[in-house]
Amino acid sequence: MNPRNVSYKLLITYLNMRLPTLKNPLGFHLLTLFLGISIFSRAQTNVLVLKKQLEVATSDTAQYQLYHALGTAYREVNIDSSLYFLGQALHIAQVRKDAARTAQSMYRLGHVYMYKLSDETQALEWLKKCVISAKQAKDNVLLARCYGIIGVIADHQNLPQEEWLLKALEYAKKTKDWQTIAAAYNVLTVVYTKKNKFAEAEQVAFEMMKLCEKNSKARWIWACLDYCKLLITRGKSQEAQSYLQKASMVGKSLMAKGGNSETIYPLIQLELQLAHYENAEKLVQQGMDIERAKPQPDSGTLLLMYKAQHQAYAGQRKFQQAYESQQVYINLALNNRNKEHKESSELQMTRLQAALDREKQTTEIMMLAEQKKQQQAFLLSTIVIVVLLVGFVFLLQRNKSRIELQKAELTMLNTTKDKLFAILSHDLRSPVAGLKNYLMLTDWGVLTQAEFANSTKNLTVQLNNVHTMLDNVLNWSFSQMRGIRPKRENVEVASIIEEEIELLLPMAQIKTIHIVNEISANVQIMVDRNHVAVIFRNLLQNALKFTHSGGKIRLSYSKEKDMHQFVIADTGVGMSEEQLQNLFQLNKTTSQMGTAREQGTGVGLVLVKELVEANQGTLSVTSELTKGTMFTLGFIS
Template structure:
């Protein structure tokens, strides 16, 4: 996060003076009177619970930590008193606090807890409010179609009760859902209905939300003057109510529309105000929106260096928000799967119960028949025999069904295990693509955008080419590792051993690795001067060498050295890659070759996907070798592995001479003879 300059800090005093205008301070005695009543009521009963919930509701837009404290106390007291209504509103208040922080998943869980309990009580007012809340959360999660189901259910309940204030709120929220669906005409229709009701009720506090949404619709329809007017009305009403999250949103909206209209000074002022307040609220989504608008403002000022930095900050937060959303979608898919699984189990149980009931019914018929036809002993005996045979058949059929169910359960468990393994592969691939591969591409995209529009000249672009080239090569290596790992996990990789010269193989890879080392001003050399014939899969050994050398370069600072040496006896060759870099912390050394995919950034923030060393260990062991390492933090690391020697020596062995020369433009070059 960027530090706040003294100039920005100075904006805090007039901004809060605006918040302390007469309408806001007029609300303060109401909150103080509530607190006074709460302090005078010391008895732990349901009345105190209701007071705690009222205070929490009054404070959540002004002082979220205090609101959370009162809500938690109300929840604990309601739980001890078994007061269900108190628990419902305590959960709801805690959910609203989580919304101010941008924690939509926690808000959804708390609201669903309250809704489930409210359904058991059958309180229509509470059900209308909570269904409205769930719809709002789905809208913020970009699931407007799910939101409309709950919002329309809430509207039906409120219309039956003729609660005009609550009806206006839900009409506003339905408009928000249609905005998310990009249907501005339908959104404006519901928002205008909400505005009419709220104006009639003089509900200025709630009008802030409606004018905010009407401003967004006007922006979608390119009516920028109308959008500015609506957002200014929204900002005024939010400030009147002392609604800090609302003030942040309205400041961001004003900054965006003012940037579009060219009023850059006002836009910058509103952006500073939004950031100062959001730093206290800690809302991640608002922070992401701030950097997006800051990027647009810097571009409009032709300050492309600052725009590039803002774009990087926005891109990083956008990736984190995407990962969080992906995690929530996976969680919801798992919950849906568990729900469907329980439904299937319930169906099987019901079938078994029907079979048992049928058997019991037949036994009852037997008893009644025996009592009614006691004198007809022969007839009863025949009937009992037939019923007995039928019962045996039913038991046999039931046993057969049980065996079939058990067999199906085993099949389902095996399929679940297979699906879980495939999901792990998928999740790892998605994680690498969505985070490690998107970051360099996002930065490259931003630079190319500036270069294409001639907002940055070629000289400035060349300042970033070395860093971009290194990031792209690291990304290519990560992609190679990921594809090899995914292929190994999903279908297995067959070993194709052959006789080859490991020295020749290293020389073919050395030029590219030498370029990477030169970018970091790291000296890279090897002492494999003679032919070493080994028997292994050359593609696997090439990947092992590349990963070990690339890792050594990654964790060696400028001015350091990476050395590759080899020794051999009568059976196997031992190859060592040694560096004098940062070394591996002792507490993390046990994770290097484990199944836990461990990755850290290099000395120049190079990234990895955590698969290289794990894959190298697998490939070495598949080729009848061993791999190990020695590392001392702050001193460096050495990684060694063995590979079997070829049983048939090369007919025409040859030697290699490695000559290291200083390059005229910096770094070193390597000549081989």
């Protein structure tokens, strides 16, 4: 078999499989328009050969096969002719009472109305008729395809479609044909994803991936990419990364055995997904070299390669090469479109003359078809121009939105900078000045022994406060510059909490606040040890700060399914609704004096939230004025 035909069939099979589920139908129609350029040259040759064979065919079976083949070939050339020849094939099948061929013709008519004319009403009528004939013929392949398209139409009409798609999968499995089963899995996956049924979508996508792995490594890479997107959506990034790495190894193995278009192109998409833009660039160049070495390079494949090359260059910030690649892509598409117009005119003249010689009564029909084709060509040109204009306006609007977003980010950063300077100049100055005064009084010897002992306790508390303030500011600033990268491990939380309580005990004793720790010693969670220490230190210090003398702080633990929950509750002053809304925003004025006039920076709780989220945890808070505050931490097992 010609490798070029193998590549073409594989690509078209995959695109047809995904056609009903793409969210951007206009983008897909443009892609099929470009692919149609290479398909067109094949269809032109097939039409002329098939017409010559039809002129000498005598048996009903031969005529049916040629009419059906002409109807299929004309899908890429002229829709009216396609419908005419498929209608002739259906007539012969019905006269012969051949249920199998009747079902085939009805399915092909429904397919043309659905994907070429976008007439879902007519498509549904033909598909319903096809189901009846296909059941008589026990043709499970056609039944799977019909129910699949019916499910897509139901989805477009916002009607329940899951039942139809499950029927499609049921009949597909009876065929034992892996491509038919994969197509049914694919449509069901996309519908589940659209309905946010990610668990079901993940399961179906996994089954499709296993099926493709047994039959086609190249198709498996495509299925693996779709499956990994679902894993990432469900928060399983580590598992997705593992599959992507495996897919990369499979792709390299395929390339080692001899790369061709159907192995290189999915591998290119994989490398782009992994952001390995240099590898993608090399593979694109290799794919182009393979295609150009053919006697007749496939223009549709080259177009896809240039598009991928543009993405690879852009990902590496090679903007000059990206621009040049995009220009080649556009020029090649335009040149092929001009060639298509020229060949289309020649083909239509040949078709018209042949029709006049064979059937004089079809003259008027063919002339009307020619006029309609010219109108469609004009309409298509107009649509292309409008799309280009809309794209240009979209780019301008996107750039404007990007500039506005950057402006907002800069404003927020400037506000944050002002806040940090205010913290360093005001909130830290007061505690340091108090420490200085204590030291001066000590040096002058004006303090009594009792006063010196009492001041020592106060000094310890104030030093702890200053240390925590500086530690929080530095930790938060570091996280903003380089990001938080936790080193997660199994940690016994109770020992860390006891250490933090011991550290803050002088402050609790001064305010006579009772701290109750109900967390058992055998509780373990997967987190960064240092991060957990900072989290509990800040939450305990925050509770001490806003709890009156004689108050109580309680730490408790519970587990629900796979979620560990820690609660830090106090009997302090509580917070208003407005304070709760701005609690974790550094650019808002949230810091306030404690019950003993303790200073704060407002950075502590912001840092706590970032550390909790970096360790894949959750943080929630409930509070009421004069009735205390409760922070709840959640960590996955």
